[in-house]
Amino acid sequence: MTLESRNFLPVEIVFHPSWWNKQYGIKFDEAFFFDPLTRVESERAMRAALHARFGDPSTSSGQVLGLGEANAAPRPVIGPVHLAAGFLPSAVLGCAIKYYDHASPEVIPANLTDAQVLALEAPDLETNPAFRKLIALMDSLEAQYGKIEGDVNWEGVQNVALNLRGSQLFVDYYENPALARRLLNVCAQTIEAMAQYVRRRTGSNSVAVNRIVGAVDARISLHSNCTVAMISARTYREYLLPYDQQLARELYPYGIHHCGVDMHKVRDEYAKVEGAEFFDVGWGSDVAACRAALPNAIFSLRMSPVRVATLPRDDVAADVEALLRAAGPLERAALCCINLDERTPDENVRAMFEVVERYRKYGA
């Protein structure tokens, strides 16, 4: 099977909570995530704001950004699809969560002891207190609207394991491999169950991992490998590759989110994940080298939010061009910038869209 993108060369942006909070007063407290009324109203307000600001037909080049929704009406969106913040799997496995008005929820590391790791089991989601909050929200919205949509970020195997065990996990890789594997297993089982549950009920599970998934194919399960940047290709092969392979079988169509600057480091390993047909390619990665190893995959090219926030608009345009030129066939490319903060000039966002529009019209 080969995954095709629903749209030709889609582009998406996600603003950081600080942007939303400062510009539109959106608060990212617990109610934002789990209270049915607040949930639906926040998503509506976010769609309306994006439309007012970037939905217009008159940019400097006269082209449509088309973000957000005109006359946005309430919709039963069960998770934050204009955000990139994973915390629920860690909460399900016992980490405390701290909420902020202007930032994503923070996972408090649990620093589990050896004995606690040995006692940890993948919980039954239906009775897990942290997951019950999501189920209650889904049930309530479904009762009211007759359907539900959207999803929640389900993080990644090693990301969650680090939240639970801290950097001791890395020492375990050398000194107690059996314990490390036990913890990774529990994390993998838990996130797979969550991803399955949510996709079964809403049809997607990863728009809240990266919005671009919605524009490419909402069925994609995007597994977060943020912390693979901290380990070698050999450690990835030994400890994590088997989970990517297993999850790709269970959750097809599958994607890997590698936000680190070094996806090329593990490109040959990623090529061994059968069913992984979508890659979120971290800014700074060698895109051409990744393309050579993964000729048929769809690449979501990640811009650096810091550069887009701080560089002159021409430099932002140049970043887009460099990515698109390195990415190979444009039918198998998408562009995104995640976590743009409150410093970001609107014209830099427009610059991204304008370059993409030019490539859509004229090719590389």
Place this chain on the structure above:
Amino acid sequence: MALLDDLRQGVIDGNAPGTTSLVKQALSEGTPAEKILNDGLISAMAEVGRLFEAGEYFVPEMLVAARAMKGGLELLRPALAAANVQAIGKVVIGTVQGDLHDIGKNLVAIMLEGAGFEIVDLGSDVSPQKFVDAVAAHKPQLVGMSALLTTTMPKMKTTLEALNAAGVRGNVKVMIGGAPVTEKYAMDIGADFYAPDASSAATRAKAAVQGR
């Protein structure tokens, strides 16, 4: 000396039991503690830093090497004290207020220790006042601040202001680092220097104390 070469390799390989037994053996054979420190442990950590910079070592390899080094150092401490070997300087280090990321800061502390510094590690989420108090109490030559979040970086400036206000800024050199931090940011907020990774942090810290 073959024994010290083995010791050095033990640290590089992250072999903690091997490292402690080789330190014991070297001491029992009468090797001066300072030589064990310099040619075994410090030399090993310099190589570990090089491997990390070269992209051959990653965080797990650094952490296990660090554990081996620390085990060896604990055994050496009494002998070093008896021989009156001085640290090359003292560093107060911490991750700034609101920030829990401490892996990078720990690696920096390890490389500094491996380079011969005495470390006062304040941990993570360290308030400006705690930095000020630690400088007053420990009289270090250097203060190191780490931040991994763009939202906590400004606390570096706040901490510098607090050191100024307390009248102790002039007694120390301040180095900063962490993924979002840059040389330019260091200059903008009035820090003394920046380093992009743990091994260059050690090199620059050494230069800073030796240059004064």
